[in-house]
Each structure stands twice: as C-alpha cells, then as structure tokens.
Amino acid sequence: MRYFDARIIENRALGNGYFVLRLGGCDSLSGSRPGQFIMLRGDWGRDPLLPRPMSLLSVASEGRADVLAKGVGRGTQLLENAQPGARVSVLGPLGNGFPGPEPETFDLLAAGGVGLPPLFMQAESATKVGLVDRCEMIYGGRTSRDLVLLGEMRALGLGIHLATEDGSVGRRGRVTASLEARIEQHRVSERHLKLRIMACGPKEMLWAVARIAEASGIECYLSLEAHMACGIGVCLGCAVPARSWPFRYTCSDGPVFLATDLVIPAASGVQGGAT
Amino acid sequence: MSSPSSFDSGAGLRLAIRCGGIEFTNPVLTASGTFGYGKEFEGLMSLPSLGGLVTKGISPKPRFGNPAPRICETAAGMLNSIGLENVGVEGFAAAKLPFLRRCGTKVLVNFFGTTFDEYVACGEQLGKLDDIDGLEMNVSCPNIKAGGIEFGRDASVLGDLVRACRSVISKPLWVKLTPNTSDIVALARACAEGGADAVSVINTITGMSIDAHTRKPRLATIFGGLSGPAIKPIALRMVYQIHRAGLGIPICGIGGIQTGTDAIEFFLAGASTVQVGTQNFIDPASAERIVREIGEHCRHHAVSDVRELVGALSPDA
Numbered sequence: 405m406r407y408f409d410a411r412i413i414e415n416r417a418l419g420n421g422y423f424v425l426r427l428g429g430c431d432s433l434s435g436s437r438p439g440q441f442i443m444l445r446g447d448w449g450r451d452p453l454l455p456r457p458m459s460l461l462s463v464a465s466e467g468r469a470d471v472l473a474k475g476v477g478r479g480t481q482l483l484e485n486a487q488p489g490a491r492v493s494v495l496g497p498l499g500n501g502f503p504g505p506e507p508e509t510f511d512l513l514a515a516g517g518v519g520l521p522p523l524f525m526q527a528e529s530a531t532k533v534g535l536v537d538r539c540e541m542i543y544g545g546r547t548s549r550d551l552v553l554l555g556e557m558r559a560l561g562l563g564i565h566l567a568t569e570d571g572s573v574g575r576r577g578r579v580t581a582s583l584e585a586r587i588e589q590h591r592v593s594e595r596h597l598k599l600r601i602m603a604c605g606p607k608e609m610l611w612a613v614a615r616i617a618e619a620s621g622i623e624c625y626l627s628l629e630a631h632m633a634c635g636i637g638v639c640l641g642c643a644v645p646a647r648s649w650p651f652r653y654t655c656s657d658g659p660v661f662l663a664t665d666l667v668i669p670a671a672s673g674v675q676g677g678a679t
Numbered sequence: 680m681s682s683p684s685s686f687d688s689g690a691g692l693r694l695a696i697r698c699g700g701i702e703f704t705n706p707v708l709t710a711s712g713t714f715g716y717g718k719e720f721e722g723l724m725s726l727p728s729l730g731g732l733v734t735k736g737i738s739p740k741p742r743f744g745n746p747a748p749r750i751c752e753t754a755a756g757m758l759n760s761i762g763l764e765n766v767g768v769e770g771f772a773a774a775k776l777p778f779l780r781r782c783g784t785k786v787l788v789n790f791f792g793t794t795f796d797e798y799v800a801c802g803e804q805l806g807k808l809d810d811i812d813g814l815e816m817n818v819s820c821p822n823i824k825a826g827g828i829e830f831g832r833d834a835s836v837l838g839d840l841v842r843a844c845r846s847v848i849s850k851p852l853w854v855k856l857t858p859n860t861s862d863i864v865a866l867a868r869a870c871a872e873g874g875a876d877a878v879s880v881i882n883t884i885t886g887m888s889i890d891a892h893t894r895k896p897r898l899a900t901i902f903g904g905l906s907g908p909a910i911k912p913i914a915l916r917m918v919y920q921i922h923r924a925g926l927g928i929p930i931c932g933i934g935g936i937q938t939g940t941d942a943i944e945f946f947l948a949g950a951s952t953v954q955v956g957t958q959n960f961i962d963p964a965s966a967e968r969i970v971r972e973i974g975e976h977c978r979h980h981a982v983s984d985v986r987e988l989v990g991a992l993s994p995d996a
Binding site: 405406407445450451452453454455493495630631632633634636637638639640641642643644645650651 | 712713714715719720722723743744746747748749750751752754755756757759761764907908937957959960961962963964
C-alpha cells in the first residue's frame with residue numbers, strides 16, 4: 405500500500421453518468437487483487453474534503469489502472485468532469501479482495517449497478533489464468549442504460565446474464581431473481597463443480613444475495629461499500645455489524661466478507677428484493 | 680523513544696519546543712482518533728519526523744462504538760460519531776504499546792472514562808506504563824450522573840476532575856478541551872488551577888447533518904463531532920482567547936490544520952504545538968509535510984526559532 409500522485413490519462417463517458425477513469429503512474433497498484441480498492445481524490449482544494457473509495461476495475465501494465473464510477477455526489481461529479489492530465493492522489497491498493505478462481509469451483513458473479521468493477525476484475529483475472537469458463541456474470545440495473553462495459557465483458561469470453569427492472573434488456577426483474585434461476589440451472593448442469601457466489605452492489609441487494617446463499621448452502625462473498633474517511637482502519641467510520649465481534653471494518657477487514665461472518669438483516673416486505 | 684532535546688533542522692533553524700512538560704523535536708503532533716495507534720501509518724510516512732503522536736482515546740475496558748453510519752462529509756469538514764471505540768487499557772498495554780515504544784517519536788496517550796472514578800483509575804493505570812511521554816485527557820464524554828452533560832463543559836466539575844487525576848498521575852497531563860462552551864477561558868483556567876500541564880484546543884464541535892431526500896439524519900446517533908478546515912476559525916479564536924487570558928498554561932492548537940501556514944497561524948494565536956487531525960485521513964503523510972512547510976515559512980520570514988512565533992500575533996488587523 406502506498407500513497408502517491410497519479411494522472412488521469414483518459415476519462416471515458418459511458419452514458420447515464422457512468423465513466424471510466426484511466427490513471428497513469430499507478431505502478432504501486434500492480435499485483436492488486438480483484439475486490440481491492442483505492443482512496444482517490446482530485447486536486448480540488450478543501451471541498452469536498454475526503455477522498456473517495458473506488459473499487460479497481462482493471463490494472464494493466466505500465467502503471468495503468470482503471471476505475472468505474474457514476475457521478476452522483478459532488479466528489480464523483482468532479483471526477484466525472486475531470487480532464488486528462490489532471491492530477492489525483494491515490495492511496496492503495498487497500499482491502500482484501502475476492503478469493504481467486506479455481507478449477508473445481510464455479511463462481512456466480514452477481515453485480516448490481518455500479519457494483520460491477522470488482523467482479524469485472526475477477527472475471528478478467530479468471531480469463532488470465534484460463535478459467536473464464538469457471539464463472540459467469542449476472543448483472544442487473546434499473547434500465548439498459550445502467551448496464552455498461554458489456555462489450556468488454558464479452559471480449560473476455562465471459563458468460564453474461566443481464567437483468568433490468570424495466571425489462572429494457574435481459575430478464576425483467578432484479579438481479580437476485582436471475583441469480584436464483586442460475587443457481588437452479590447450475591445445480592442441474594454443473595453438479596461436479598462447487599458453486600460460489602461473489603456479489604457487489606447496493607446493500608439491499610447484497611443482503612438479499614446473502615439470504616439466497618444461506619438458504620441454498622452456497623459459499624458467498626460480499627464486497628461492501630461504506631462511507632469511510634481513511635481506508636486504512638483508522639477513522640473507524642466504515643463499521644459493519646459482524647457475528648463474531650460487534651463490528652468489522654469495511655476498509656481493513658473487507659471490503660470482501662464471507663456472508664456468514666456478517667449480521668444479515670432479515671428481509672422486510674418492501675426491501676426484500678434488490679436491484 | 681529517546682529524542683534529542685533540541686533539534687536543528689538546518690541553516691540554524693530551531694524547531695524544537697517544550698510544551699506541557701515534554702520536549703518535542705518539532706511542534707507537530709497527530710491528533711487522537713485520526714492516527715490510530717501509530718502503526719497504521721508505518722510505511723506511509725516517517726513517524727520519527729513527527730514531534731509526537733496522540734493515540735486513540737483509551738478507556739478502562741474495551742468499547743465497541745456506535746452503530747453505522749458513523750461518519751459523513753460536510754462542507755470542508757466531516758462529522759463523526761465513532762463512539763470512542765478502543766481496545767481498553769489492558770489491550771493497549773499488551774497489543775499497542777510495544778510498537779509505540781520503538782516508533783521514534785513522543786507518545787501521548789489519550790484517555791477517558793464514563794464516570795469520575797473511571798477517569799481517575801484509567802489515568803492512574805496508564806500513567807504507570809513505561810515509555811509513555813504524557814497523557815491527554817478527553818473530557819468531552821457525557822457524565823451520566825449529571826444528565827449526560829460533558830464532563831468538560833462545567834468548569835467546576837472539570838477542575839475537580841483534573842485535580843483528582845493530577846494527584847495520581849506523575850507524567851505530563853494535558854487536557855483536551857471541548858469547544859461546546861460559552862466560556863473556553865473558564866475551562867482552561869480550571870485546568871490550569873487543577874494542575875494540568877497543557878490544554879489541547881479544540882476537540883470536535885457538536886453538529887448534525889440531514890439528508891433532505893430521505894428526511895433522515897446522516898449519522899445513526901443524529902449528532903456528531905465536526906472536524907476539518909471548517910472549524911479552524913473557531914479553534915484559532917479559542918486558542919487566542921486562552922493565550923490572551925495569560926493563564927500561563929501552554930496550548931496545543933487543534934482544528935482544521937492542513938498546511939504549515941495553518942500551523943503558523945495557531946502559533947501566532949498562542950499555541951506552542953499543534954495537532955494534525957482530519958487531514959491525516961486525506962493525506963496520510965501530511966503531518967510530515969507540515970513540519971517541512973513550517974521550516975520553509977520560518978526561513979522565508981527569517982525566523983530562526985519557532986518559539987519566536989508563539990503568541991506573536993500583531994493585534995492590529
């Protein structure tokens with residue numbers, strides 16, 4: 405983990421507020437694992453004050469690193485409008501990451517909206533070790549405009565199952581419904597492989613995924629998002645209720661947790677579904 | 680943790696300073712709650728480059744802290760409601776102190792209790808640990824027996840608390856004052872009369888933030904402590920008020936310090952040392968940079984000894 409200055413090489417708009425920042429000067433991030441993140445801050449003075457935690461989307465040679473974000477708050481909107489050449493500060497790589505792909509497992513990668521990056525990187529990593537046929541992406545959003553980088557994922561040779569709430573592309577409904585369907589399918593067709601679920605997305609989606617995994621007896625890893633100031637276990641802002649201890653920390657104990665290590669809220673009538 | 684009692688940073692510039700019974704190689708410390716137990720920053724900065732560090736607040740027993748969300752960003756600042764989570768005295772001595780013994784800078788241990796007796800017992804236990812240079816008492820905790828009002832908000836209660844802790848602590852004892860008061864000078868006076876060696880000014884300012892879309896508070900506990908550059912003018916004002924009162928107690932200035940120039944402003948207002956807090960979250964190496972920038976300022980303004988700056992405010996605007 406290092407703290408360093410980087411430059412924006414490219415800022416690629418993907419529509420609907422989504423964008424990919426390509427950063428140069430990130431040699432310290434080589435060897436980052438899927439699920440790890442960085443604290444990223446533009447050179448924009450005192451406000452907004454804090455750096456933003458961003459999951460890595462991809463790390464390439466020559467010190468290049470990509471992050472995917474959506475401009476929703478002031479910090480991400482400033483980054484959305486950042487120009488190539490702009491200086492940013494980076495602290496990373498941070499956190500633990502997902503377990504690597506294995507020949508005897510099949511990983512269901514469940515991504516909701518802007519939760520795509522760590523799972524994209526996981527699929528990319530599977531491709532690099534020749535195990536892309538040991539995972540598939542189940543990717544959901546509100547509309548087709550919330551599903552990005554589909555061409556890049558297909559180029560990895562990755563199987564993709566899309567879901568949108570409005571049915572504009574893929575299966576109509578939430579990503580959790582698609583996940584349940586894929587679990588059933590794999591139980592029939594891939595019985596010799598151990599199923600795992602790896603998920604990232606809105607909290608309500610993750611809790612729903614965890615409940616599905618528990619009911620199905622499937623090992624499940626959740627990559628959490630949280631407000632955090634430091635990224636290194638100091639501010640203690642990113643506490644998440646855990647089973648063996650009152651709290652774990654998203655930044656230093658996660659962001660990837662075994663779902664069985666966390667206190668998963670019970671489904672409520674309104675929030676039982678997910679994106 | 681031995682460090683030279685005086686420090687020549689080059690070209691005849693002296694940054695070493697004595698504050699609150701402790702000799703520092705330079706006047707920049709890191710603030711409690713923003714620097715963990717020191718080890719978290721190993722590899723990100725040079726710990727010996729600091730004048731000192733102040734640990735996370737320690738209570739007699741471990742505490743697990745408040746529910747989430749615990750932090751939120753505000754205009755040029757942040758609110759926190761961590762809930763004083765910490766490993767407790769025994770956990771600190773066993774797991775954190777061994778590293779601090781060899782970290783190469785002065786170490787102050789911040790401590791607190793939830794009752795009068797807990798404060799005294801905690802201070803006494805920590806004061807007996809070897810290789811700690813001093814203690815900083817956090818008096819911003821709610822006094823349950825007095826209806827939840829902060830111990831440090833009532834000058835009479837604060838004076839009694841400082842006196843009681845002083846009687847069992849032989850190491851340097853600093854008191855971190857709450858700014859949630861109408862009379863900061865009265866609080867500083869109570870500390871001076873109670874025998875404190877220095878006051879740290881200021882702790883966070885109570886505030887809140889609301890999400891207009893969800894109609895909910897942004898912190899689980901509704902209220903939290905505001906920190907960051909947004910509070911610097913208030914901190915400067917309080918440091919200056921205490922200095923101007925001529926109480927004779929040294930002041931460690933805290934509140935929104937991001938640069939060497941910010942630190943210099945606190946020296947001019949009357950602080951002998953400063954603590955860098957929220958800025959550690961933004962740039963983990965910032966305290967080291969601030970030491971350099973103080974040196975640059977001194978050289979630029981032909982100041983040969985940082986002590987010349989303390990209280991050197993020219994009162995005419």
